[in-house]
Amino acid sequence: MAIDAEELKGHLDGLLLAVLTGGPLHGYAVIEALKARSGGELALSEGTVYPALHRLEREGLLASEWSSESGRRRRVYSLTRRGERALGERRARWESFAGTIGAVLAA
Amino acid sequence: MAIDAEELKGHLDGLLLAVLTGGPLHGYAVIEALKARSGGELALSEGTVYPALHRLEREGLLASEWSSESGRRRRVYSLTRRGERALGERRARWESFAGTIGAVLAA
DNA sequence: GCACATTACCTCGTCATACAAGGCATTGCA
DNA sequence: TGCAATGCCTTGTATGACGAGGTAATGTGC
Numbered sequence A, B: 001m002a003i004d005a006e007e008l009k010g011h012l013d014g015l016l017l018a019v020l021t022g023g024p025l026h027g028y029a030v031i032e033a034l035k036a037r038s039g040g041e042l043a044l045s046e047g048t049v050y051p052a053l054h055r056l057e058r059e060g061l062l063a064s065e066w067s068s069e070s071g072r073r074r075r076v077y078s079l080t081r082r083g084e085r086a087l088g089e090r091r092a093r094w095e096s097f098a099g100t101i102g103a104v105l106a107a
Numbered sequence C: 001g002c003a004c005a006t007t008a009c010c011t012c013g014t015c016a017t018a019c020a021a022g023g024c025a026t027t028g029c030a
Numbered sequence D: 001t002g003c004a005a006t007g008c009c010t011t012g013t014a015t016g017a018c019g020a021g022g023t024a025a026t027g028t029g030c
Helices: A012-019 A027-037 A046-058 A081-106 B012-019 B027-037 B046-058 B081-106
Strands: A062-067 A074-079 B062-067 B074-079
Touching: A012 A027, A012 A046, A012 A081, A012 B081, A027 A046, A027 A074, A027 B081, A046 A062, A074 A081, A081 B012, A081 B027, A081 B081, B012 B027, B012 B046, B012 B081, B027 B046, B027 B074, B046 B062, B074 B081
Parallel strands: none
Antiparallel strands: A062 A074, B062 B074
16 A cells, blocks of 8 residues: 555655665655665655755755766765764654554554 | 654544544543653644544544533543544554655665 | 632644646657 | 657645634632
8 A cells, every 4th residue: 555645744854865875866766766665655756756855955964966977967866964864863753753653553 | 752743644543543442532631641652752732633533523433422521511532433443444554654664764 | 719720622824745737858769 | 750768847735733822611729
């Protein structure tokens, strides 16, 4: 079952940061990587991912560079130092969040 | 760390259904029960919970009754049969969601 | 008896955000 | 030559949690 838009809210940024720990990727490749890493569950649209990447760059968690390799115009994103730290916080927050929700749901 | 508004989106309904498996509760008590069961992490406001309870009742997952016991006017909510089924689905969805997000974040 | 916190309900407006829809340009393939 | 895929973008919409504000009764301390 594909993931619902509403349940994803607030959790997207961490996913984007996480997928970039494997090395820089351009936007389109980020979408594919998320799909691959989630077994197809995370089939995010461009209208979701591109604005989020812009936001993360604006916040200084990502840096981007235009690349004309292979003739095609691509914007390649990479994690900044601050982005790495933020990812650490995101992971901790997720553990806490998932623990809380899981506990209440199971009760 | 208290739970953020955005990350909770889409997950609240399941929590409300779950907290009512212990028996009927009125709205204010639902808020307290969630706080207690989450170790204080889920400190939800009335502006969050009351509309959600109304929505769930409108969807037929909860039923409510006015109670004047103790002189105080209270609306007591209980799970319907459909609500119980919906809770089962919510729990399954949560497992799937948490598994997917957790896997991508950890990768 | 009086002030004030607590219990208990409600609604309205605001904000953040995921997404659909639409547009543009290039490459590659049938 | 047409059409899919790659690759980028923006705008508008819907959703949903929350803050702020309102009402009223009960309980408590002085």
